[in-house]
Amino acid sequence: MIGVILDDLAQPPSYSSQNHLAVLDALLTKLNNNAIPANLNTILTEFPSSFQNIINLSRTPNIAYDPEKIQQNINYFIQDILGQSKMKRTP
DSSP, X not given: OHXXXXXXXXXXXXXXXXXXXXXXXXXXXXXXXXXXXXXXXXXXXXXXXXXHHHHHHHTSTTGGGOHXXXXXXXXXHHHHHXXXXXXOOOO
């Protein structure tokens, strides 16, 4: 997710986009706070439907001025990831 937003930010229409930066900052903050633990023993079996919602959110005009909406969407994305993850089976 972070890579896609960074790539989008590097494209000419999005240079210095405060909207992209606000979503990116919120994602990084959540990950820094272990919203999805790095050592979680899971496998993501598919991209959650909320993945595209976060990309679209970063492209939404003036979303940088609505941090509650950003947080709400990121929280939903994280819950989607955790809900779709399957425990690894060890032989």
